[in-house]
Structures are given as C-alpha cells and as structure tokens.
Amino acid sequence: MKSILFVALFLTAISINAQEEPFNHETWKPPYQLPIPDGWSIERFPIPIEFAPSIVYHGVEDIRFTPGWGDPKSEQYWSYSFLWFLDGKEKFKAKTFESNLEAYYNGLVGRNIESRKIPSEKVFPVSAKVRKIKSQAGDTSTYQGTIHMLDYMEQKPIDMNCLIHVKSCGTDEKTYVFYEISPQNSSHEVWTSMNEIWKEFRCSIQ
Numbered sequence: 247m248k249s250i251l252f253v254a255l256f257l258t259a260i261s262i263n264a265q266e267e268p269f270n271h272e273t274w275k276p277p278y279q280l281p282i283p284d285g286w287s288i289e290r291f292p293i294p295i296e297f298a299p300s301i302v303y304h305g306v307e308d309i310r311f312t313p314g315w316g317d318p319k320s321e322q323y324w325s326y327s328f329l330w331f332l333d334g335k336e337k338f339k340a341k342t343f344e345s346n347l348e349a350y351y352n353g354l355v356g357r358n359i360e361s362r363k364i365p366s367e368k369v370f371p372v373s374a375k376v377r378k379i380k381s382q383a384g385d386t387s388t389y390q391g392t393i394h395m396l397d398y399m400e401q402k403p404i405d406m407n408c409l410i411h412v413k414s415c416g417t418d419e420k421t422y423v424f425y426e427i428s429p430q431n432s433s434h435e436v437w438t439s440m441n442e443i444w445k446e447f448r449c450s451i452q
Contacts, residue, residue, distance in 0.1 A: 269291065269292040269306070271289070271290040271291060274290060274306065276306070276308060276331065276451075277450060277451060278329075278331065278422070278447065278448060278449055278450060278451070279446070279447065279448035279450070279451060280308055280310070280329055280443065280446075280447050281442075281443050281446045281447075282310060283310070283439060283442075283443065285313040286310050286311055286312060286313060287310075287311045287313075287315075288308070288309060288310060288311070289309040289311070290306060290307065290308050290309065291306070291307055292305075292306060292307075293305045293306060293307055293330060293332065295307065295350070295353070297353035297354055297356065297357045298349045298350045298352075298353035298354075299353075300349045301346050301349050301350065303330065303332045303333070303336065304332065304333045304334075305330060305331045305332040305333050305420075306330075306331045307328055307329070307330055307331075308328060308329040308331060309326060309327070309328040309329075310326060310327045310328065310440075310443055311326045312325045312326055312436060312439070316399065318399065318400055321430065321434070321436065322428075322436055323429070324397065324404065324406060324427070324428065324429050325427065325428035325429070325430060325436045325440070326427055326428075327424065327425060327426045327427065327440045327443055327444075328424075328425050328427075329422060329423070329424050329425075329447075330421075330422070330423040330424075330425075331420065331422060332420060332421040332422070332423065333419070333420065334419060334420070334421065335414060335419060335420075335421055336421040336423075338387070338389075338412055338423075339378075340376045340377050340378050340389060340391075341376075343374070343376040343389055343391065343410055344374045344375065344376045344391070347372070347374035347376070347391070347393055347408070348371070348372045348373065348374050351372040351374075351393060351395045352371060352372045354398075355369065355372065355395060355396050355398050358398040359398070362398055362399075362401070364396075364398060364401055368396060368401055368402075369396060370396060370403075372393065372394065372395040372396075373393075373394045373395075374391060374392070374393045374394075374408075375391050375392050376389050376390070376391030376408070376410070377389065377390060377391060382411065384413065385411045385412060385413055386412045386413050386414050387412045388409070388410065388411055388412070389409075389410040389412075390407075390408070390409055390410070391407075391408050391410070392405060392406065392407055392408065393405070393406045393407075393408060393427070404429055405429060406427055406428060406429045407427070407428055407429065407430070407431065407432065408425060408426065408427050409425075409426040409437075409440075410423065410424070410425055410426075411423070411424040411426075411444055413447075413449075415449035415450075416449075418449060422447070422449070424443075424444050424447065426440040426441070426444070428440070
C-alpha cells in the first residue's frame, strides 16, 4: 500500500513540475498584439519579478525600449514602456501603483549596485507618487505619476514621469497594465511614440 501511495505521489509531482516549465522569453508567444516600433528593442520576463519578489502578481512583463534608452546623451534616455500581462481580474488604486513602482525600481537599482560599483552614499530609497486621472479611450482606468530614484547608469538622482493604463478585455480572465516611463515632459515626442504603441494594442492576435 505504501509503495502504491509513493508511486502515485511521485507521478503527481512529475505532472505538476511538467506544468510549471520555466519561462522562455525566446519561445513564448504573446496572445495579444503589442507593436515593436522600428529601431526599438524588447525584453520579456516572468512575473513575479526576480528583482522585485514582493510584487505578487503572476504573468509576463513585455518591454519596449526606445533606441536611446541607455544613452545619456539621447533625448530618449530612460524612456521606455512595458506591459504587465497578468492572470486574473486585478483591481488597482493609486497607492497600489506607488507601492509596486517603489518595489520595482528599488529592486532594479539594487541589482545594479555591485556590478556598477555604486558607492553606498549614493543609494537612496525610491519614492513614487501616483494619482488617478480621467480614463483615456479604451482604458478601464488611467493613472499618472512620478518616480524619484537613483539613475544607476549615471549614478545620480533622476525624476521620471509615468502614465499607466489599465485594461480588461471582455470575459478574458486577464488584466493588462501598460506603463509609459520617461524623464521627458508630456510634450516631448517620445510620449507620442509610446502612446501609439498602446493605441495599437490588441487583446488578441488577429
């Protein structure tokens, strides 16, 4: 009897592990459409996020980097957008986004301290301020805010603006959260480019 029970548990464990295959960013196919503008680069990784484990959602982060994202001399420096494709129908408040953004960027800075040899006296906690604004066309809700953090590439403080779009798609048991991030003000052309990405987003592959 014990041997039968052991075999049953063993086979169950194998079945569970087979269902939880590691995320492969090269082979994963998104079930939605999110454009990649010419010259932009992408990155994808699973949620929960390795460098921000306190963010408890499950899904995928799908990033769109401007060509000048990593170039301090570019007007596109630190300008990028990313989609959180989340399991379930999640609900958000401004305070939720503040907490998530602080956890996200504290983790991002933290993972760069050692490799970039950043002195401890330059490091400070990230602070985010977010408020709900009038929902933009197609959004379930829309938020706007700022992020004050250490620019780990230049090793000095930076203030970034953010626009956050939340969307649900009918009976689809998913939540889509699209972040637009840039130190540029809202009149800069980089925001037009990021807005266009979201305007062309589609919940399914057509």
